[in-house]
Amino acid sequence: MPRIREEAVLPRRASYGWALILLAVAPLTAQIQNQPDDGQWPMAAKNYASTRYSTLGQVNRDNVTSLKLAWSFSTGTTHGNEAAPLVVSNTLYVVTPFPNDLYALDLTKPGAPMKWVYEPNPSPSSQGVACCDTVNRGAAYWNGKIIYNTLDVQTVAVDANTGKEVWRTKLGDINLGESITMAPLVAKGIVLVGNSGGEFGVRGWLCGLDAETGKIKWRAYGTGPDKDVLIGPNFKPFYAKDRGTDLGMKTWPGQAWKIGGATAWSWISYDQALDLFYYGTSNPGPWNPEQRPGDNKWGSSLFARRPETGEAIWAYQISPHDIHDYDAVNENILLDLAINGSQRKVLAHPDRDGYLYLMDRATGEVISAQTFGYVNTSEGVDLKSGLIKMNPTKQTGYNTVRDACPAPPGVKDWTPSAFSPKTGLIYIPHNNLCYESQAVQANYIAGTPFVGMNVRMYAGPGGNRGVFSAWDPVQAKTIWSINEAFPVWSGALATAGDVVFYGTMEGWFKAVDAQTGRPLWQFKTGSGIIGQPVAYKGPDGKEYIAILSGVGGWSGGVVSGGLNAVDGTGALGFLNAMSDLGKYTTKGGMLYVFSLP
Amino acid sequence: MTDVQTIDVGHLKAYDISNQDPLWWGQFMFVFIEGAMFAILIAAYFYTRLRMDVWPPPGDQFPHKLLPTLELIPLILSCAGTYWASEAAKKNSRGGMAGGLTLNIALAAVALWMRIVEWHSLNFNWMTDIQGSYVWAFLGLHTFDYIADLAFTAVLLLLVLIGRCGPKQRLGVHVDSIVWYFLVAIWIPIYVVIYWGPIIVETQQ
Amino acid sequence: MKTTTRVAKVSAATCTAFTLLLTSCIYNRQSAIDPAGPQSGRIDTLWWSFFWLLGAIFLIVMVLTAMTLTRQHRGFEQEPLEALHKASEKTEARLRSVITGATIVSIVILFVLIVASTVTGKANSELQNKKNPLTIQVTGTQWWWQIEYKMGDPTRSLVTANEIHIPVGRPIQIRGASNDVIHSFWVPNLNGKRDLIPSRITTEWLEADHPGAYRGQCAEFCGLQHAHMALWVIAEPEDKFNAWLEAQLQPAASPRTPEEIKGEQVFMNHACIYCHAIEGTPAAGQSGPDLTHFGSRRGIAANTLPNTMGNLAGWILDPQTIKPGNHMATIEVSSGDLQPLLEYLESLK
């Protein structure tokens, strides 16, 4: 799951990660979260709460129609450009897909010339273990350093001014199928990095690194005994189903947990007040559920941990025995909302299984879980037990299962949502896909995929493959939605100007009214958009909107990887749904920056 | 020696254009075989159908119903031509046979054209999935028989027109009519299966 | 000497065939009429009742048929058969009533047989109502058996191959599945056969009355090596079974001697690792039989050969001669590597 999703999610997630990292960089972060926006974008998600909300209001619903291209920059790579650019101190940083070059662009000069470029030269072989395109979702700024991950399982810190490498740490082994595509987050001086490779039979982990030295302080595995998962005496899951000792081992047959996935390949949020960070783990491996009876903890689970020690405080397994590859890796937006009259610290998690989980982020209690798209693989979440009720007729296995919705990319994949405090709405870029599948025996060979599923995806009810919708977390219902032909695989951006930005895979960059969803403005970029839009205040005081264009990822592999749609089971079945993408867009890799004239 | 008993049949007709002729029986047998095959195929279709949780299989369009339903009109009317020709054959009326066969062929050709147009609009083929396999089997087998009989009827018409039409050929016209009635009659259940089958048994969701 | 043996065998077999059908079947490790469980026991009883009843009918019919030769014309001599080619009305009527009577008798007998058969079938299906069943999934694969013990607790699930251990006196549910073509699971001493059909799960219940090793074999033609697809069912007392289960649940024994250590490396560095799994090592291939406790098994290559080091060497070096067409790759193992590999594999008790 992690790998698959990664491709799709790259642009937005990257931004999110960057933002988080910046926030983590101590005093600055606190300010960003709690004080008026300084117009910077220090981590992929803009802030620790992952709201992707910019308080800049210069571009508003009235004048957005006159938004013009200010300048552009080619990333020189044509694989999925999923990253969010960072803007710190009048410099814009952008990470490319493999070979993961880092560009620093000087915003003070016209046309934003390049200040420096950093080339980490990751091992080319790592491309062979990137499940869903060789994407990277972005960097994080911390204390004068840009910190990000390379595909070949390394984390690097680069001096933000000079582009010199500060430290580099190797965290895993590509020969075991590991890779990293996520944007790191820096909290309390700890760089949080998780691996990818849930489709390669890796054992998932999340590492805490010292942001100054790059030393590994702790490593929390996604499977295995409690000491590996860093579950200790303070671990208090809300639901009985998640309590017990060594569940990460006892819910697996034999030694299967050692190759059981549960990676952390996507977003991390951090609550400074509670001193907890939140992330989700990927699917258990292999995808073929017949080979791993049991709940397969801690695959497809949400974790709350302490940054310094990595110690788990609570966990909630969203999809026990995840049969549909519904990782739980999607972003967790940290909000303070009035629910039933009382103010609560919540976490909004739009999951791939189609439910938007609103949880108490201190305890892990699910407050509400409602579907935000068409779902027939499950019939609801029991708030008492925290268990999801799966639809038995859609259980994948050796017999073909047809018409299961949502498809493995979920109602929503990694593509991060934005939250606007002005409207109180969450803006969700998501999919409308169903699939048919048949399990086949997955053979484990280290460093090669460990999946065991033949899949064909196709458009869900209505025929549109993508949706962009606004969700009211309090009422738990969709306020408005826009259908798109292709899955909406970009991140979302909400601004104080009551405008919401997102991109489509045909290459349109769109602005819509945050209240009503009315389309306001659109611009056709050179390639399909799967990146994460950001807003920043330039040295000239103007508000700029930036977006990476460059199709790819899991969904766009048909174009970026030159895949052959004759085989619909290609790209883990996504090819079947995307066979016509090549008629709409070609490869690309370009940063577009817009402003009012 | 005593003579054995004698039955003189010299006065009997040398042929009989009716269901008493062995040729009629032979033709009936083949119709029967075809009918049995289509019956098993229809049974197999529903057996398969009931084993699937979703029908039609995802991705397959629901077949259009307008054109195939309209197709029934020329198809059923063509039987009138057949009937006319076969009655004329009994009465040895060349004009009647020619007229009947022409009408038959013309209407059948219209129906065939409509069928092929509709066939081309299907978004699945035999390799797509099980429904595709069955629909193409139905259409393929029936259309094959249909075209074959149409060709045979055309040859009969040609014989009638050029005057090489003895009792045997007239018997042929008569016998051909059962095949045609059969092809029309069997099309109706096939039509129901192909075009209404996807909605006859309720599928989940 | 061989000839003598064969002659002896021939004469023994001849006796068996024609005189001692009963005794010939008493000892057999893969026999339908040497029952070792309640299921096969009932079938055995049914078989013998059918055998005696139908055998008697056969004899009666044969005697009557023979009598048409020996007693011909009795009672009819006076009738002018040659002229008329028929008997008197009286005789015809008598014959007709005899035929009618015989028909009625056969219908009654068949009815009895149907009832007996249905009752036996019903009784055999009762086993599934017994408490404390053990579920074993048997997956047929060209050409070996994958055996999975399905416990409620996933950590106590077990994967092995070609050898099933069961506790005596406990009902066993066999869930039959197939990875490729149709196979049939058949351990005649315990119960009848059940097809393993891709896309379906079939079930069969069996139980062993007393300890023993019972051989089974694939009974549905499944391709080239249909003949070499055997398995053992080993029925043991509950405590012995539990001990076996505990041992099997452990990861593979670590190699101890230098030879074994080298053997492990040989295994990991050849294609073996792609297809076979040894729990506790990086080898986790699923395409071939699980070898975690290979050394404890009775046979290799789906019991084509007894599990000895010599046989194993032959099997590794040239599997296609021993079992032509099977899916074990012919890999090249150098002579220096072979012995350590053998020792390592045999050490996996």
Place this chain on the structure above:
Amino acid sequence: MKLTTVRNASGLAICFVVIACQRQHQDIRPSPTQLAIYGDAAKEDALRPGGPVSPQPTVNNPYNASAYDISEGQRLYNWYNCSGCHANGGGGIGPPLIKQHWIYGGEPANIFDTIVKGRPNGMPAWGGRIPEYQVWEIVAYIRSMNGEQPRSATASRADMIQPSPQTLVNRTNDQTK
């Protein structure tokens, strides 16, 4: 394709006999493996500095056009996880194998080389582990994906959900061209 033409031309062809023999041959007892790597078997680049050279030796696939070995190749393609990256030919993590343009050459010897030696951008090197004869069987299967094996030697489908219903039509048409 060519064979079809031959058949059409010769009507009831005696060559059927020959074809059938060859396609049907089941070499289930492969010759001992050598694990030789045909490093220079085929060049990836047509350009030769220094002017024209004498023809390169080409290594032929011993299992070309053998139905049994193509099907064995298909089994091994899945067993050795080729399908994990290349799916059923459409690609995903790895590039597609149903295609016209080969990064490292599409001749049997090139594909053999690619499998045995690996390629720098993520293709693992399988040499030394997968026996040589099996590599050739996989090569034969991969070539069949592109219609480069006689249709009479390739399977019409496998017993699994099919790669792509819509586009398979075109694929078949391509093959019959």
Place this chain on the structure above:
Amino acid sequence: MRASQDIYPQSVDVERDVEQLRNSWRHPRGVLGWLSFTTHQAIGTRYIVTAFIMLLAGGIEALMIRTQLMRANNGYLGPERYNQIFTTHGTTMMFLFAVPVMEGMAIYLVPLMCGTRNVAFPRLNAFGYWMYLFGVLFLYWGVFTNTAPDVGWFAYPPLSGPQYTPGKSTDFWAQMITFTEVSALCVAAEIIATISKMRAPGMSLNRMPLYIWSILIQSWMIIFAMPAIVLASSYLLSDRTVGTHFVNPAEGGDPLLYQHIFWFFGHPEVYIIFIPALGFVSAIVVAHARREIVGYTAMVLAQIANGFIAFGLWVHHMFATDLPQIGEAYFTASSMMIAVTSGVQIFCWIATLWSGRPRMTTALHFVYGFIAIFVLGGLTGVMLAAVPLDLQAHDTYFVVAHFHYVLIGGALFPLFGAFYHWHPKFTGRLMNETLGRANFWVLFAGFNLTFFPMHILGLKGMPRRIYTYPPGMGWDGLNLLATVGAWIIAAGGILFIVNFLWSRKNGEVAGNNPWDADSLEWAASSPPANYNFEYLPAVTSRYPLWAPREQRGVVTGLATDRREALVTTLMDAEPHHRYILPGSSIWPLISAICVTIGFAGSVFNGWYITWGAIISGLAFIGWFWPKRPLEPAHD
């Protein structure tokens, strides 16, 4: 007997009529002429000869199988070859020998027994034979090019599907089925038409010989059963060649559906084979016990019931597939019902023999052998109908023993009996009785030696279709015994061939009715003239040749200068109208060749279906194109 004026009415000119009949029924000359024959004697003979060659081929394959299984771990045949051989053996015996030989006998005998001149559609008859022959050549072309099918005569998917059996071997098998089913359907249709419409005047349904009844029932069974195998083989073939999904479970197909359809054909197939054989037995018993059958009505009803029940018990081949128990009970009951209907017939024969004056000819020897073997096979069949027993015996040598007892006992023994019985009619000479009896006893002993031990082998756990077995299973001795038996059967077969060849030249000249038998074929000369009868007979009883002379009759008034027969009504066989039979023609062969090109080519390339259909269509037009002068209109 020569045609002579004295036995016929004075009103006819026998000399002239016979002369004209000879002319109008004369076979064309030359190779091309030989290929154009359409008389039922010629076609029937061709069927029988081809089928016996297939019996020889299947027998050789059987010997190879038995030789391989002679001892444990035998290396005579490898698994590839063994699987091909046992598949070809089963396929040959079921499709290329048993059904065609029964059809051949029917084609030869039915017009004679019905008292008419030819079958209703002589050219279709020739076409059917050519299709059968090409089917034979097609399969054996595969066998000799190492493309023999190796998936069993039942070819269960998925093993026989595109994934697990690459190459063309199974396509050859499936297409061979198409050939034989076309042939069988042609024969069935023309036999039904002949029996229904062309019986001698007076031969009402209740006067039809039992053999005619059995063939009528068999033909109807073919009509009902063959469409199922058409579908099953088309499923397989189209899945294999063009990628349909009829048996692909992943895309919604079902391998068990194939089994259902296959056995919906496959079980009746067994009855299709042995119901005519029961007809042989009835004919032989009546003729050689020299008395009318006891319980004619019961026999007829039992046969009809057999025909119906045969379609209701196919699932007993599938008990091991875990079907619902209620269904199993039904199929157990229906399977056992067959024992009643078969039992009635056995009782009737025994009663007939009991009350008759049996003449212990070789033919009757084979009938006695038949009763012994068939009853045993039937009783083991009753055992197999019981689900619990079947679950043990299914797919073991017990079943092998059972169906060889039923098929060899139930079909081959009567067939040999029939051959000895009708040989004088076919050739004009009797077969040697001494050799014949030797032939019977060797066959009988060899048969039991081969197949009886297999019952025990099955119970001792030996599965079918294994190419070898390990030593120490307790199977060695019995297998050796069976192999010895198989070689003894082969010796019996050689005796038969010797007898046949010897008798062709040296057999005693038979005369029209050497057995003083009852049915009409014995009224024709031996061998029969192309036109069978100078004057078609008329009938007033069930046993026309045993009727007093004053009750016999003949038909006059049929044209003799062309091939003309009489059509009678269905029930009472009243004369209705005259019917002109077509003469010799090369077109059936041309059509068969065109169809063969389509069928054989489509295995390699789907377009051959289209091209084959077009050229076949042209050939059929040629076939039916009216030749000048048009036949006269008499009305």
